[in-house]
Amino acid sequence: MRGERLGSAELPSPYEAFSIRARFGVFTEAGSHPLGSRTAHMMTLDSCPFKCTFCSESIQVSQRPTRFAVSETEHVAQRVRRLMDWGAEAVFFDDPVFWGGNWKAITEFCQDLQRQGTDLPGGTRLEWGGQLTVDVVLNRAKADEVHAALELMRRSGCTYIYIGIESMAESVMAHVGKNLLRRNPEAWVSKVREALAIIRGHGIRVGSSVLFGLDGESRETIEETIEQIGRLIDDELLVMASPNILTYHPGTAITAAHGQDRLDYHSRKDNRPPYTYFEEAYPEVVSQLLTEDDIWYIHKSAAERWGTVRNSAAEPLTEAAR
Template sequence: MKKVLLVYPYFYTGAVKDQLFAPIGIGILSAVLKQKGLEVMKLDCTFLTMEEAIKKSREYAPDITGIYIMTTLVKNALELVEKLREVNPSSVYTTGGPLPTLYPVKFAEKFDYVFRGEAANSFPDFCQDYLNASDRIEFVDNMDPSKYPGIFSTKTRPIDSPATHLTKVEIDECPPPDREGFNHEKYQGLCFECSGRKKASIMMTYGCPFSCDFCSKPIFGSEVRFRSLDKIFEEIGDIVSHGYDSLWIADDLFTYDAHFLKNFCTRLIEEDLQLSWSCLSRVDSVTHEMVMMMKKAGCTKVYFGIESGNDYVLKLMNKKIDRTKVREGVEVFRRNGIECAGFFIVGYPGETIDTIEETFEFALSLGLDEISFNVPYPLPGSKLFERVSGICDDDWTFENETRFLYKSEFDETWLKKRILETQETFEGLRLSVIRGMP
């Protein structure tokens, strides 16, 4: 047999979500594996129960099982791998993603192999060589780890091959993500219910050169790499063929490079695909002329990581922006009829009650179409994670809840109350605008 199972261990909780997308990470791996002639099944657990996921895996009986793990999926993934070993004991169990990249030793206790960093080449290469080996035990014993950058294991012998980032050429050599088999009807239905659009996610750039204090980027790193437009539009064509009419561009810094952004918008206008799209953006990365082109190309909404309404706190966060830049950036999009959403963090280490209240007031003053507040999440790998104490790393699975994961000087109950009050005030202001009231 030459079967590979790719698992995305998220189980939908019923929380209201405008942005719930098919996992393109395992889609990319599936596409590369199929290109190599291997049989692959993607096990997207989003709309399954744990029992259904185990049953599907048992029936498929894979030779290799790969489970993607990010912070919020740790609990599910570790429970799943234990149960899958019971039903498929002969499968080789592998993992990858942000958490295994940061803590390979920890995850090597539960998995046979850990793949760190960008594994779009190394994992499929390993699968191909292992499955094609005439003697798989001998292959494992004599394997050259340098052929599979990022591989780590402590099982049969110590294996530790440094992870590497994909080059632009390697990125463009990857086929579009394999979206076959995902439950597109349910993904589209949930999104349409919230937004009136059927959105699919896509990534066009990799890496972020900024070093925000609260951010962790163990997979893509700091070097920004751009996919070719031909590859991007090949993928967009596939997305449209599955019935989607809108894109969520999931890049950290989609608007970072003006030349790339202009070329993308120009081609989207020329091809007249009638797609709407939304993206993340920094407040200081685009001009009025560029925003006009984004609007013409179908951009309907941008999301800003504003984080704070106090310049001192913004410096603590190493955001490299200030209140003035935030106002200017939001206004240029508003003038061009593009909706603006703002993310804010309150209760940051080094803040005071006064700076928190300043953030609430600032958020209400910007004329945003959507605001979201949360407390700091000390993501593993971030500078914030290194500074705070008493971190509870056993439960990152809750959704839509204001809750500290470390010992904070701020009272959760008070913060929840003030966030709710600010949200209610915001909704009142929005309703007044809609009704045309002064």
């Protein structure tokens, strides 16, 4: 469709038409429900400035993002305040990278949000969270700004950050293209640990996604990743780890490289274990580098090593339960 392109500030909030009903278990301070606080979802931009080979949110796929300008932080803070008036007890920013990783915009947003006020009825305050990347947190040239911004995030109500770790095997991460800016040439495993420690040091909890099936994956790299993530959990650097199986998405570099760009995403057949234990895994569209035995191994090993910190898709109902 062709037409005038609108910025996010010109578009209405979806919650003007739809009630805020979702609950997110990582937000609990409101104490309103065992499943978590009533959570609204927002985006300051809908594509990622980085170019990971597997990601459908990459700027390589979406081309031109729809976003709030970095000068519109006050407008976004006002929208958050309106969500609170409509019943939100928490807000999660689903941006691939919060404010595109612009620390100046993040700082100004937090200041604007504090001016709007985050107090909720009952004596609690709004909780919020968003997504960052390891290399955005480890921006050495702006280390002081990063620390100041993270502290301001916490003071303005941020209690949770989600980070894509993907793999803890250097041989796998060498193919991903996760940090094209190449700011930090250190080993990926040490960078992950340092980034998580920085965020936790400011009193903000961290959850992560882990992705199996990328180029270079083998049973050995799977074992390495599961163990290394387990060590981060042991050291209380992660409060949640979500194992995922690479699914081929249209337009991504890895989909084209694996010759999987003609897959049928619409005529879905019944799914089954072990694929149902993961968010998006489906037999016809998962990584050709993984066997079904590998996927069973990932499911069982992650559950055993990561314990209750492991996030898992719900198990399918048995025939009797249906």
